[in-house]
Amino acid sequence: MDDFLVATTAFPTLLLTAALTVVLGFWLLVLTGLIGHDDLDTDIAMPLIGLRGVPVSVSASLVIAIGWFISLTCTALFPGIGPLRGLLVLAAALIGAYDLTRLIIRPLAKLFPDEPGPSRQDFIGLTCVIRTGRVDAGFGQAEVTARDGSTAVVQVRQSADDSYALTHGSTGLLYAYDESGEFFWVAPA
Incomplete structure (x- = not known):
């Protein structure tokens, strides 16, 4: 358990651990009904970066969670990463998370229709x-x-x-x- 805590609080995973904490807090508020899953959706140009078809909250949550996991894995496999290599791990984790998220949201996009249903x-x-x-x-x-x-x-x-x-x-x-x-x-x- 100590190795896990060290890995989650080491650079660069610490940055993504903080972001993941915010994501988990957001989804807990959604589950309790205090906010809606689309309350944070704004006019961010998600189609321009290839993450269209799902709400911003879903795609951002996936990028952060996958990036955290990749960063945690690299930090655990290669302990004592210096600042320069930490930046490279962070960049690789975010790029890898972006690519995996694009693959994951393609089938999920069918669950979020663009047009409202018939009335x-x-x-x-x-x-x-x-x-x-x-x-x-x-x-x-x-x-x-x-x-x-x-x-x-x-x-x-x-x-x-x-x-x-x-x-x-x-x-x-x-x-x-x-x-x-x-x-x-x-x-x-």
Whole structure:
């Protein structure tokens, strides 16, 4: 255990040990719910340095953790590294960590989509085909085709003020969404 403590507090591993302590503290705060995993994400140009597709907090954590491990390994294998060789070990550890992180985040990028998922609000302004025998203020369903070509059956309601009754097969226009009732307001198209 003493060798481990000596290696973690020796130069250059000491620098990365401090950074790793900050990373571990950050992820503990995320686990407790005090902050979100993307609270530290800023407009840093990660795509320019080849670390795109995952939040900054994930890629930075990986670089620091992998760099710490490489530096610790070199410090443990070659004790008594001088300042000049320590700088070389630090540079090699960070370069190696960067390369390994790039390899690791490629498959992880699929878990972090760039675009938000579909929303019910995306249907507003689209036409639909009524699939029930009638639509009134308390009942009705319609089939709507999203912009991506997928279809969905949604709950629809028609205002009692509309003089034209929507029936099976007629076309309507979804013009609003009622959050509390979880249905769309529809008007004849």
